[in-house]
Amino acid sequence: MIPASTVVVSTGFAMPVIGLGVYQNLNCKPACLAALRCGYRHIDSARVYRNEAQVGEAVRESGIPRxxxxxxxxxxxxxxxxxxCLDAIDDSLKNFGFDYLDLYLIHSAYGGRSARLEAWKALLAAQKAGKLKSVGVSNYNVKHLEEIRAAGLELPSVNQIELHPYCQQRTIVDYCRSHGIIIQAYTPLVRGEFGNPTLQELSEKHGKNPAQILIRWSLQHGFVPLPKSQNPDRVRSNIDVFSFELSEEEIEKLDGLDRGKSGAVTWNPVDVD
Structure with missing residues (x-):
């Protein structure tokens, strides 16, 4: 088993620095169990993924304390x-079979300013009630984060965005860092687009697969990557990244692959009104 280190979010709770993503995995229990057996202690689900109940089942079957x-x-x-939004939070808790969640996010900024702020107030209320330990957002640009601050509300603990060498979203990253918002990186494995020569070169040099190089890049930037896989062997491989480091020069080479928004491989809806 490979233990993962943690980072402390603004609410004082420890978050493991690598999480298992379960997007588009309607049968995610086997992957969750494999992940928990090899040291993962962080699973990232969502209502739209329709697998909250399976995650809850895997946690209970693992025998690991909630x-x-x-x-x-x-x-x-x-x-x-x-x-x-309060009702949706209660429904999520029912799906999981838990009496609290460690983190709950607004999935995107779609819906407009008024809806975003009302949803954010609901998350803060659920946090105050003890149902959520920490709250955050996903796919939020600076203007969406600023609208929370302008309303006099507590800023998110986390912003989860698409993040990898091809799409580095540096303006959002800089804002989050300056305001103590932890950045979670979804699609850190660029959906398997591993053909870049720089990535291949570093993979061969370190004797690691391209996915491990990408996860290491994310960790060394201080992000919390959420690699997804349904394959138990890949699940284990994706957390086996604590025995090596990329040099500063190697990090700079990967940084140089940034293509801005055109480098995104998912929906990346950070510019919605």
């Missing part, structure tokens, strides 16, 4: 208003 595992979910429909 308090030792960091569980995230996200609300994707916020247009219904404050009470609708």
């Amino acid at each position: 308090e030792s595992i960091f569980i995230t979910s996200k609300i994707n429909k916020i247009a219904g208003g404050y009470q609708s």
